[in-house]
Amino acid sequence: MVCMARSRTRKRLCKLVLAGLSILLLLSCLFVRRKVKARRCTDQESRATLRTLCEEYTRNKVTGNLCPDLCTTHSIIYRQCLNYRKGKKVMLAEWNTHKVILKSKYDRLQDYNSIVSRYMNDVGKMVTSPPDMATFLTMVKHQLRTMFEIDTPDISVVETLQKMCPWKKGKTLNQVTMESLWALLQQDEYLMMQYFQGNEHFPKIYGSCGHFYVMEYTPPGDTLSPSLFNFKTGRELVSSTDWDSRAKVALSFLTFLEDLNTFHTEPLHLCDVKQDNYGVSADLTIQAIDVDMAFFEMKMRGILGQENCTKNEDCEFFDCLSTCDLQRKRCSKHRSNNNLQAICKKIFVGYNGLPFGGLLRSPPAAISDRLDNALQECVKPSDNYGQSQKASSETLEMIRDLLQESLHSNAPSR
Numbered sequence: 001m002v003c004m005a006r007s008r009t010r011k012r013l014c015k016l017v018l019a020g021l022s023i024l025l026l027l028s029c030l031f032v033r034r035k036v037k038a039r040r041c042t043d044q045e046s047r048a049t050l051r052t053l054c055e056e057y058t059r060n061k062v063t064g065n066l067c068p069d070l071c072t073t074h075s076i077i078y079r080q081c082l083n084y085r086k087g088k089k090v091m092l093a094e095w096n097t098h099k100v101i102l103k104s105k106y107d108r109l110q111d112y113n114s115i116v117s118r119y120m121n122d123v124g125k126m127v128t129s130p131p132d133m134a135t136f137l138t139m140v141k142h143q144l145r146t147m148f149e150i151d152t153p154d155i156s157v158v159e160t161l162q163k164m165c166p167w168k169k170g171k172t173l174n175q176v177t178m179e180s181l182w183a184l185l186q187q188d189e190y191l192m193m194q195y196f197q198g199n200e201h202f203p204k205i206y207g208s209c210g211h212f213y214v215m216e217y218t219p220p221g222d223t224l225s226p227s228l229f230n231f232k233t234g235r236e237l238v239s240s241t242d243w244d245s246r247a248k249v250a251l252s253f254l255t256f257l258e259d260l261n262t263f264h265t266e267p268l269h270l271c272d273v274k275q276d277n278y279g280v281s282a283d284l285t286i287q288a289i290d291v292d293m294a295f296f297e298m299k300m301r302g303i304l305g306q307e308n309c310t311k312n313e314d315c316e317f318f319d320c321l322s323t324c325d326l327q328r329k330r331c332s333k334h335r336s337n338n339n340l341q342a343i344c345k346k347i348f349v350g351y352n353g354l355p356f357g358g359l360l361r362s363p364p365a366a367i368s369d370r371l372d373n374a375l376q377e378c379v380k381p382s383d384n385y386g387q388s389q390k391a392s393s394e395t396l397e398m399i400r401d402l403l404q405e406s407l408h409s410n411a412p413s414r
């Protein structure tokens, strides 16, 4: 009797503890959700941003080829905001039934430097003066030089400006147009995206309104960024995304990396490598959708070489690593890893924080061991000289050959 009573009390105690733990878990989940939500943009803020933009358009303060669609005919309709509160503005919208992305580094036009210089005149009165066309072109030239580290000859500044804002026709620009263009030209990501237009690995830019530009919608999707569980279909996505699609996306990453080395006179370094920053188009082409942390060689050297250090770990700039010169206590300006190493590590082998492996998880048995070796070599290149963590072009070719082999053979996926 006594024993039975004891076991019942113990069971009750167990239930009580379990209930307590569940409530605690629920409360902490709610707390984390609230914290995350508080860091994210709200629809209210984003709609207000667009309302202000359209008011400025109506008052002829901003312009752009897509202002009529956004503000007059309303064929571009706001759907959702995607950014963090303190970051740049990223909004999902619908344009004639197609999804598009609206982006701007800052919320308001006033957050950008104006082209109009304000100064006190001789009698102490504030005077504003917009630049003439020649001055504006000099400003553009300077802006492009800081971004691309190339000196644009005067003769081709007009052409380059045309490339940066292809929808702007005509050689002279009025003040409103200059002001809107100038806000766009202050956004490194815009310049980069515009510079790479025509390359299949960058989303198309359709145009702009004021300081916002409108680009192709290419989300990472299920192939690159699978959810653990799809509540709609009740299926596990991680296992259901098939090898062939993943192999094609990985192959696209490899051509993307080669393009980054050859498109410009200097290679482009990717320093923020994670699946959220890449989109996958319908034909499984990878596109760079966030290039805030992408730098051409000279700029990269400037960033890496400015840090003081006592060990190599002090010289890590996100996914761009360099080594510490212990005598000078300065980081080397030369990157010690490369894009391929970072992509292998963060995309092919592992996703940030997710336990089930990266894009190239569970390969077909026929290539499994060889791919595993190639990926290991890619993430941790065997280096004869000690410091370099650059994955070699031979490793790239090895991975490419194995992926192609797996696609050509009819080997069943594991």
Ligand SMILES: Nc1ncnc2c1ncn2[C@@H]1O[C@H](COP(=O)(O)OP(=O)(O)O)[C@@H](O)[C@H]1O
Pocket (backbone or CB within 6 Å): 082, 083, 084, 087, 088, 090, 101, 203, 215, 216, 217, 218, 219, 220, 276, 277, 279, 289, 290, 291, 292
């Ligand atoms: N062109 C695009 N197509 C689809 N989704 C996009 C695109 N650009 C951005 N996004 C979405 O918006 C999010 C935030 O945009 P991103 O440019 O990466 O901003 P952040 O610098 O804050 O990371 C991305 O993680 C992605 O989900």
Ligand SMILES: [Mg+2]
Pocket (backbone or CB within 6 Å): 276, 277, 290
């Ligand atoms: Mg991002």
